Amino acid sequence: MLARLRRYFVSGLAVFLPLALTIYLFILTLNLADGLLGKYLEPYFSQEFGFYFRGLGIIICVLIILAIGFLATNFLGRKIYAFFESLLLKLPFFR
Numbered sequence: 001m002l003a004r005l006r007r008y009f010v011s012g013l014a015v016f017l018p019l020a021l022t023i024y025l026f027i028l029t030l031n032l033a034d035g036l037l038g039k040y041l042e043p044y045f046s047q048e049f050g051f052y053f054r055g056l057g058i059i060i061c062v063l064i065i066l067a068i069g070f071l072a073t074n075f076l077g078r079k080i081y082a083f084f085e086s087l088l089l090k091l092p093f094f095r
Contacts, residue, residue, distance in 0.1 A: 030057075041057055
C-alpha cells in the first residue's frame with residue numbers, strides 16, 4: 001500500500017513539476033516582455049487605439065523576431081548561401 005502511494009506521488013510529481021515550471025517561465029517571460037516594452041506600448045496603444053492588454057508586449061516581440069527571421073532567411077540568407085556555394089564549387093571534389 002505504501003509502495004503504491006509512493007509510486008503515485010513520484011508519478012504525479014514527474015508530471016506536475018515540468019508543467020508548473022513551464023507555466024512559471026511563461027508568466028516570467030510575459031512579465032519581462034511587458035516590463036520592457038509595456039512602458040512604451042501602453043501609453044501609445046491607450047491613446048491611439050483606446051485599449052491595451054497585458055501580453056501585447058510579448059506578441060509584438062514575437063512579431064519582431066519573426067520579421068527579423070524572415071529578412072535574414074530571404075535576403076541575408078541567400079547571400080550567405082551563395083557565398084558558401086561559391087566556396088564549395090571552387091573545391092575540385094564538390095564540382
